[in-house]
Amino acid sequence: MINRRTFIQKGVIGTASLALLPKHYLDAETKNENQSTSKALVISTWDFGIAANLAAWDILKRNGRALDAVEAGVKVPEADLKNTTVGKGGYPDRDGHVTLDACIMDENGNCGSVLALEHITHAVSVARLVMEKTPHVMLAGEGALQFALENGFQKENLLTEESERAWKEWLKKAEYSPIMNIENQHFSPNKLPGNQYNHDTIGMLAIDSQGNLSGACTTSGMAFKMHGRVGDSPIIGAGLYVDNEVGGATSTGVGEEVIRTVGSFLVVELMRQGYSPEAACKEAVQRIIKKKPETAKEIQVGFLAVNKKGEYGAYALQKGFSFAVCNAEKQDLLIKGKSIY
Template sequence: MKRRQFIKNASITSVGLAVGGSVLSCMEETSEKTKKESMMTIENKLPIAICTWAFAGATAKSGEELNKGVKALDAAISGVEVEEENLKNTTVGKGGAPDRQGNVTLDACVMDSNGDCGSVLCVENITNVAELAKRVMTETPHVILAAKGAEEFAYIQGFKKENLLTEDSKKAWEEWLKSPEYKPLINIENHDTIGMLCMDKDGDIAGVCTTSGLSYKMKGRVGDSPIIGSGLFIDNTVGGAVATGMGEEVLKTVGSFLIVELMRNGMSPQKACEEAVSRITSKNDRYKDFQIAYIAINKAGETGSYCIHEGFTYMKYQNKVNENIHSDYFNKA
């Protein structure tokens, strides 16, 4: 190659490298700018609390805690405790409907933003089982404690023993005994859970489920609510989901885990909830006899919900506004 041609080619290459470097630098700056703008958008949405059903007091309490800077899991537990202690709520905590033998047993689970979780099943005499589930997570090497073992652990942790069967619940159970039939009513007896998802000011997500289970269930029955992956699942890099309704059907599809995985693969919280309901209705022609509902939140602060039958609503606290949202539903026949 002639000297003049070599110098010319070298000059062109140098220009190309300079331009390429400038373009690359510009792309990196644009990407970083987009990332910062995205983070600012998310931060403007925070904090967020959503829960199943019209439990306005629960999201109000969680929102209040989140606004103080409380972490997501503790805020969620504070919120559900409002319903665990609400004697008029016959599906959660103290005052919950008993099993067929007249015993109130509670189930709960929690999952933190770091992936840790805890669960308690068939617990008697303890009201705040969501907090108890957290203690299993933080104070034991286990994930699940059940029945008498969970109750004994509660006393070690300083929880007080309480009679969970109120006079109103006892009267309703005695009335049911006159003509016992196990056929839960849609949106009444099988809205048996408060599931709460919180995203705190740092963008971390955590969740809680707590329930007294289906009214007049068989002794020892446990549904989806305290089962990680079915009643609740969190992946802090993706989002979280909780379920309510007929727990046996949620268990069969590991519904909350499914929703998070669908979001991981690009679905919005709304579309993921719709697909999870579809997995149930497409495989079970008895879906007209029971209700299933899901709520979900992703890392961008977007929320969604879907159910089988009309009537399910969920609460959403955001920007100091606490609103009840009616869910879209599958069975429009």
């Protein structure tokens, strides 16, 4: 039987013993937390992925969930009025409507997306609510807007003055010819300052400190597209796919060709078979070439992937594709993706 005095003495001795332990032993728990955080990683498409990654990293570095990180990350370009490819300020369709597409997917295979959504800046957040609050995966058009407004989102005008000027200038000839890698160019066919004809997206993939994966993808779509056109970005398996046992993939570029090959799902399945992320992305690009060899020479499509080990890679049809990487060692790494042509 241990009496009160004995218990107190043992407690004091135990506390004193801890004081005598080496500092590295006392810091073991903190060290383990740091090691856990070091597993975290976020990657995203294009140069503007650097800023997006930083927002995602702010969550990951505090051992936050990958799903929260990718949502926070892609919301950065969605709100950037200088980014005319994503969110508010994106170039409109040929009828003057700014329509947004987005999707999100978590480590459990849950997913949600919105298509042709108007008047809401953060399409990715609406997509997450579709995933979490409805029995559906996709909501489109007026239905998606109604759902967003019912859940507290504010209706606003997404067409900025710059985008409206570009659209009105485009209407003079109404020629539709997407420019490759416009994100890295300052193409000004109408001699409007800062005017960039564009057709791209941000796709983001993250691994959190628990080793779980999530992904998000959001875009305003091709500039001056037909009203109602939807690309690959909000389509699970095309613009984005995550399998927590294997890895995740996302795409950018001309979505029609990604849809035809179910590109992101293909990349993940190739990684399941043992392909590295880069090799899987390359094979997916080659499938596009095999289906439409002549078309493939005139367009850009790029894939970005990460596997469960944290290995990442990318491949594109044409030169010029870039992707951003952020981890515990470096938060602003930008890598030029390899290409076929």
